[in-house]
Amino acid sequence: MPSVEIIGIAQSNYVRATRMVCEEKGIPYELTAARPHVPEVTAVHPFGKIPVMRHGDFELCESKAIATYLDLAFPGPRVFPSEPRHAALTEQWVSLVNTRIDATMIRTYLFAYVFPKTADGQPDRKTIDAVTPALADEIGLIDRTVAQGGYLAGDYFTYADINLMPILYYVRQFPEGAAAMAAGKALRSYYDRLAARKSFMKTTPPVPRQQAKAS
Numbered sequence: 603m604p605s606v607e608i609i610g611i612a613q614s615n616y617v618r619a620t621r622m623v624c625e626e627k628g629i630p631y632e633l634t635a636a637r638p639h640v641p642e643v644t645a646v647h648p649f650g651k652i653p654v655m656r657h658g659d660f661e662l663c664e665s666k667a668i669a670t671y672l673d674l675a676f677p678g679p680r681v682f683p684s685e686p687r688h689a690a691l692t693e694q695w696v697s698l699v700n701t702r703i704d705a706t707m708i709r710t711y712l713f714a715y716v717f718p719k720t721a722d723g724q725p726d727r728k729t730i731d732a733v734t735p736a737l738a739d740e741i742g743l744i745d746r747t748v749a750q751g752g753y754l755a756g757d758y759f760t761y762a763d764i765n766l767m768p769i770l771y772y773v774r775q776f777p778e779g780a781a782a783m784a785a786g787k788a789l790r791s792y793y794d795r796l797a798a799r800k801s802f803m804k805t806t807p808p809v810p811r812q813q814a815k816a817s
């Protein structure tokens with residue numbers, strides 16, 4: 603069988619999620635570094651987003667579709683459950699994260715620190731202050747959810763957790779995110795437990811440019 607190629611940069615939370623699926627299932631893969639909108643990416647993703655994947659002559663875009671393909675095409679522990687309620691809860695949480703939580707925590711909060719549009723290149727305080735209440739609310743929601751069964755979708759580790767962890771990884775590196783996460787006891791224990799998984803540790807991204815500059 604040809605090996606799987608994940609195309610994208612390691613800093614992307616969505617690229618990391620697909621790599622974590624490979625690690626969880628023991629799928630051999632290569633990471634080919636490519637930024638959004640380069641020809642190799644736009645050839646597969648109509649809007650130029652990463653990750654995209656190649657497996658032999660099969661090309662695919664969108665992280666959740668890639669994760670589903672990897673889960674079905676390869677042996678190893680399933681990351682998408684088949685029991686109807688459990689499967690639906692997994693889908694629900696992937697959708698909630700991808701349609702709202704990623705926008706708050708990555709596209710708005712993290713980017714205001716690492717890709718600020720300020721004249722002097724300093725963190726965009728106005729955006730950070732404006733998004734902090736939503737950030738805290740969404741962290742609170744996750745804390746209450748994982749307090750119930752230990753995971754996002756009930757009491758099993760699923761792709762819902764894989765999809766969320768790379769986002770939390772960034773949120774906790776900045777003061778408002780760290781404070782919100784520290785306030786949630788269940789979330790703290792969830793994060794520490796999942797961050798100890800080999801799939802998470804083996805996919806740790808390099809430090810973002812602006813953070814490296816600041817530290």
Ligand SMILES: N[C@@H](CCC(=O)N[C@@H](CS)C(=O)NCC(=O)O)C(=O)O
Binds near residue numbers: 650651652663700
């Ligand atoms: N729905 C896409 C989102 C992927 C995405 O937003 N990737 C970011 C990097 S983390 C990207 O390519 N951004 C460039 C852009 O939106 O133009 C997926 O799940 O794969």
